[in-house]
Amino acid sequence: MTVQPQQPKIQNNILSRIGGRNIFAIASGKGGVGKTWVAVSLAHAFALKGEKVLLIDGDLGLSNIDIQLGLTAIRDIGVVLAHNAPLNSAIIHDDTIQCDVIAGHSGSQTLAGMEENRLQLLCDDIKILANHYDKVIIDLGTGIQKSVTTLAQIAHEILVVTTDSPTSLADAYAFIKIITTAKSSSNPKILINMANTKKEGEHTYHTLLKACQTFLNITPSLAGIVHLDSMAREAVKTQTPILSINPLPQAGKDILEIAGLY
Ligand SMILES: Nc1ncnc2c1ncn2[C@@H]1O[C@H](COP(=O)(O)OP(=O)(O)OP(=O)(O)O)[C@@H](O)[C@H]1O
Numbered sequence: 001m002t003v004q005p006q007q008p009k010i011q012n013n014i015l016s017r018i019g020g021r022n023i024f025a026i027a028s029g030k031g032g033v034g035k036t037w038v039a040v041s042l043a044h045a046f047a048l049k050g051e052k053v054l055l056i057d058g059d060l061g062l063s064n065i066d067i068q069l070g071l072t073a074i075r076d077i078g079v080v081l082a083h084n085a086p087l088n089s090a091i092i093h094d095d096t097i098q099c100d101v102i103a104g105h106s107g108s109q110t111l112a113g114m115e116e117n118r119l120q121l122l123c124d125d126i127k128i129l130a131n132h133y134d135k136v137i138i139d140l141g142t143g144i145q146k147s148v149t150t151l152a153q154i155a156h157e158i159l160v161v162t163t164d165s166p167t168s169l170a171d172a173y174a175f176i177k178i179i180t181t182a183k184s185s186s187n188p189k190i191l192i193n194m195a196n197t198k199k200e201g202e203h204t205y206h207t208l209l210k211a212c213q214t215f216l217n218i219t220p221s222l223a224g225i226v227h228l229d230s231m232a233r234e235a236v237k238t239q240t241p242i243l244s245i246n247p248l249p250q251a252g253k254d255i256l257e258i259a260g261l262y
Pocket residue numbers: 028030031032033034035036037038059064141142193194195226227228229230231232233234236237251
């Protein structure tokens with residue numbers, strides 16, 4: 001892991017307005033469905049394709065990515081916001097997943113309940129930074145509070161992760177409803193995680209799709225299905241990215257398939 005030298009803050013409102021087409025947000029509504037694992041694994045998959053990737057822990061107030069990667073960030077998003085420092089000064093490079101990373105800041109109420117205009121500035125900074133990358137992946141926090149939905153709206157693609165549990169499906173639906181009723185150009189897609197079989201995953205997708213079509217009049221497409229795989233849990237426990245495991249576990253193959261579509 002290497003720390004990037006501090007660079008002057010990039011200020012370019014035009015870039016800020018046009019940014020976003022390469023920004024992916026990983027969302028869910030409900031916690032524990034695998035958002036962070038999907039965000040880290042997808043970022044790694046894009047990097048393996050030769051792309052320059054920035055992975056951002058958008059779980060303001062409860063950081064997750066540093067834990068899954070075993071990173072110790074000297075500066076994180078919390079430090080940047082507390083000192084009004086440029087966002088790019090918090091970039092570190094993770095050699096294992098070959099991505100730049102901006103870590104979150106754990107245990108900060110202030111971050112989770114950040115003022116609207118500060119949050120907007122953070123969004124603008126992310127959009128400006130996105131111009132220097134092929135892909136930017138934001139791991140969003142759990143829930144549907146303002147800090148989560150505002151960050152989600154700067155993404156061109158929102159991958160809403162759900163499992164087949166009824167609460168997870170209900171929360172994914174609530175998240176999609178908020179995002180699509182807000183004025184946003186974001187495009188939600190559904191990612192089924194922890195599916196026992198592909199068929200069961202498709203069934204789960206169709207359950208959520210039906211609710212979206214009936215009550216929201218939208219047809220979010222399927223981003224992909226990731227199998228329930230004990231190696232995914234093991235990978236997190238041992239802080240080993242799943243795509244570094246040989247032979248590649250099924251959940252890793254699923255992630256590569258999803259990354260191949262972008
Ligand atoms: N496809 C999968 N198969 C088996 N276990 C998985 C799979 N995907 C994720 N997991 C496991 O589920 C657990 C929760 O994952 P993760 O922390 O990424 O969820 P999250 O949605 O980010 O949770 P939080 O709401 O706390 O941020 C982890 O132990 C992870 O390894």
